[in-house]
Amino acid sequence: MSNLGVILRLNIKKLQDGLRTQFLGRNIVFSHAATSTNDIARELANKGADEGTVVVSETQTSGRGRLSRTWMSPFGGLWFSAILRPRLKPSDASKLTFAAALAVAKTLRGLYYLEVSTKWPNDVLVSGKKTCGVLAEMSASGERTSYVVLGIGVNANFEAKALPEELWEKATSLKTELGRNINVERLFNTLLENLESIYLQSLKRGFLSVLEEWKTFATFLRTQVKVTDENEEWIGVALDVNVDGSLSLELQDGTLKRIFVGDVSVLTE
Numbered sequence: 001m002s003n004l005g006v007i008l009r010l011n012i013k014k015l016q017d018g019l020r021t022q023f024l025g026r027n028i029v030f031s032h033a034a035t036s037t038n039d040i041a042r043e044l045a046n047k048g049a050d051e052g053t054v055v056v057s058e059t060q061t062s063g064r065g066r067l068s069r070t071w072m073s074p075f076g077g078l079w080f081s082a083i084l085r086p087r088l089k090p091s092d093a094s095k096l097t098f099a100a101a102l103a104v105a106k107t108l109r110g111l112y113y114l115e116v117s118t119k120w121p122n123d124v125l126v127s128g129k130k131t132c133g134v135l136a137e138m139s140a141s142g143e144r145t146s147y148v149v150l151g152i153g154v155n156a157n158f159e160a161k162a163l164p165e166e167l168w169e170k171a172t173s174l175k176t177e178l179g180r181n182i183n184v185e186r187l188f189n190t191l192l193e194n195l196e197s198i199y200l201q202s203l204k205r206g207f208l209s210v211l212e213e214w215k216t217f218a219t220f221l222r223t224q225v226k227v228t229d230e231n232e233e234w235i236g237v238a239l240d241v242n243v244d245g246s247l248s249l250e251l252q253d254g255t256l257k258r259i260f261v262g263d264v265s266v267l268t269e
């Protein structure tokens, strides 16, 4: 087993004492090799786990992205999922993706002074390359959200080259960008504190206040982008992200298009 795994495990145990949160991470469920922390968190949430329960794993054997895509989760990364029980309409629950991405962006900038940006809908980039992805999944009954599982993956203490070659152009890690290992415990701790405070802000003051702050990191806005979904592809200027979480694109013929699901790549001339 890698040393990093051992360090992460020990630190996570110690971490709970020093964590300055009200509820997030008060209960931490640790695993060496989960299938997916989102799956474990959903099982726990279905059994009634408290809001704030966090599942952390040193590696994931079936880490997932959106649309069942594979999320590479080697040792050294920070892979975790938080159970939240917000009083939100089910249609609003996915907006917590922006809260999580903002928390990661603020944390990475604050701790490491890196060039951090957010990219619609769920990416956090360092020097223009994906370093973190967020996967929000929810369960609802009728018009009530019973829980949201917020899965966050940060490429921390492994070299970007540990990822498959096809990702090298668009993905990086903190270790590669900083040229050193980071203190994963501190990252986790600070990230949970920021996430809790942004989550509470979003419930108290509304999603718009979170979105406005998220946009301050969104350097892809007002640039030429390509947006793809499973069937189509559009090229245009990314104008704005709306309060419903959709992306407004000005297409090359001047028409406006609202996109609800997709992937953005920034086009460089």
Ligand code: BT5
Residues within 6 Å of the ligand: 035, 036, 037, 038, 039, 060, 062, 063, 064, 065, 066, 067, 069, 070, 071, 072, 073, 078, 079, 080, 081, 122, 123, 130, 131, 132, 133, 134, 135, 151, 152, 153, 154, 155, 163, 167, 171, 172
């Ligand atoms: C995401 O999906 O970016 C969401 C990733 C969420 C991961 C966390 S880890 C804890 C929790 N447990 C889980 O099982 N998931 C969550 P999406 O936007 O669909 O991006 C997926 C795409 O990113 C893949 O198709 C690859 O192209 C790329 N990718 C895969 N692994 C990556 C990595 N480690 N770093 C950067 N890019 C990656």
